[in-house]
Amino acid sequence: MRSSLVFSDATARSLHEALQAAPFVERAAFLLCTEVRTDRSCKLIVNQVVSVRPEDYLRQHTAGMSLASPAYTSAAKIARDAGSSIIFVHSHPSGALYFSDQDDREEPKLIEFFKARVPGRTHGALVVCDGCMVGRIYMPEPAALDVIAEWGAQWKVHAGASVAKQDIFDRSIRAIGRDGQALLGQLVIGVVGAGGTGSAAAQVLARLGVGTLRLFDDDKLEDTNVPRVLGATMGQVGQAKVRVLEEHLRSIGLGTIVDAVEGSICRQDVAAMLRDCDVIFSCVDKEMPRSILMAHHLHYLTPVIDLGVKIEASQQSIKEVWGRITTMTPGSPCLFCRGRISAEGLRLEAMRLDERSAQVRQGYAPELDEPAPAVVAYTSAVASMAAAEFLARLFLPGARKSLGDESLMRLDLGTVRSNSGTRRANCICANDVSFAAGDVLPHLGLSWG
Ligand SMILES: [Zn+2]
Ligand SMILES: [Zn+2]
DSSP: OEEEEEEEHHHHHHHHHHHHTSTTSOOEEEEEEEEEEOSSEEEEEEEEEEEOOGGGEEEEETTEEEEOHHHHHHHHHHHHHHTOEEEEEEEOTTSOOSOOHHHHHHHHHHHHHHHHHSTTSOOEEEEEETTEEEEEEESSSEEEOSEEEEESSSEEEEEOSOOOOTTTTHHHHHHHHHHHHHHHHHOEEEEEOOSHHHHHHHHHHHHHTOSEEEEEEOOBOOTTTTTTSTTOOGGGTTSBHHHHHHHHHHHHOSOOEEEEEESOTTSHHHHGGGGGOSEEEEOOSSHHHHHHHHHHHHHHOOOEEEEEEEEEEETTEEEEEEEEEEEEOTTSOOTTTTTSSOHHHHHHHHSOHHHHHHHHHTTSSOOOOOOOOOOHHHHHHHHHHHHHHHHHHHHSTTTTTTTOSEEEEETTTTEEEEEOOOOOTTSGGGOTTTTTOOSOSSGGGOOOO
């Protein structure tokens, strides 16, 4: 079973602050986490960092530390009340980014204590050394955490050991390094939508060396899609778009694990399958799936990169071409805050076709949608830019912080500008109840049809 531990910017910062308060001796802290289990993965979402009071350190030096029992019991009590998993964290100022022999000896007793206090939850331990992390959880045997992610403006992702395929990815490794390439191989990326932007994004991600791609779409390939869907052929018209894309990605031969889900994320059971993903590319053209991805992001802290392409044309003549890439990380303004989706837009979209026609006649709704203009040059360009955004978040420290979370492109003019947006105080993204809540009933707190 794959395992991950995820931090928001705020929880990551508070952990680093707690450990750096005395950088030359070992320090400790406890992470209280929401546990999310699927049949494939165990994700622990850090909700709270409990630091250790100075008087609870009995002994502290560069390669050792012991805590008074109240430190453990008070953390376990908070975890028990909240039903949280507990991760015991300590620093290794000595520079050793691994669990020591002493850690190996003492940790099982600690885990037994956590299990007795908070039964039925997965507990574990984390070692932090010079900003890097390694961790393990007990399920019930100890197993290394595959991915530890700090989802701030800049993403910091610590992956377990794996080896990049040096020969194939040689040219990429020259840019992002061996560790970077190995990290891509460890990630599970969701691509929602397998049309023009989705097929292009998935293809770029596969060629980048992303280990696992999970594709979501419920549409069948039509002949009018073939000019934009990369990898699709006229011979495949009528097949499910995700199957077409899956076949194409496999045929590239880079060993990408492709997992095609033929279904709409507007269905509860399909939306639940997003939980195994580390990052999600939103390549949809409707507001409802965007709002579901946003709710998913808030509950599970999974970053979502949302892509949009809009061609303004009249009488078969291009006026303006817009591309948009909005990245949602914990704490950033959401698509409602930014006005990219709205309650009114969702209402109109949800209305049945006949109701909508009646409203149009009465002047309450805009004209019914004609198929929007779409051109492969623009859908592919925005998908590639979104993949570049993903690389910037992972591998270009500091690059995004100053620029903000949204890029707007005028593809007809060849210009790009970025903005930070503003969070609205009364928006659903400011709702503390859903933030990092993990599994709730009904799923994502939404009413499902
Ligand atoms: Zn240690
Ligand atoms: Zn918002």
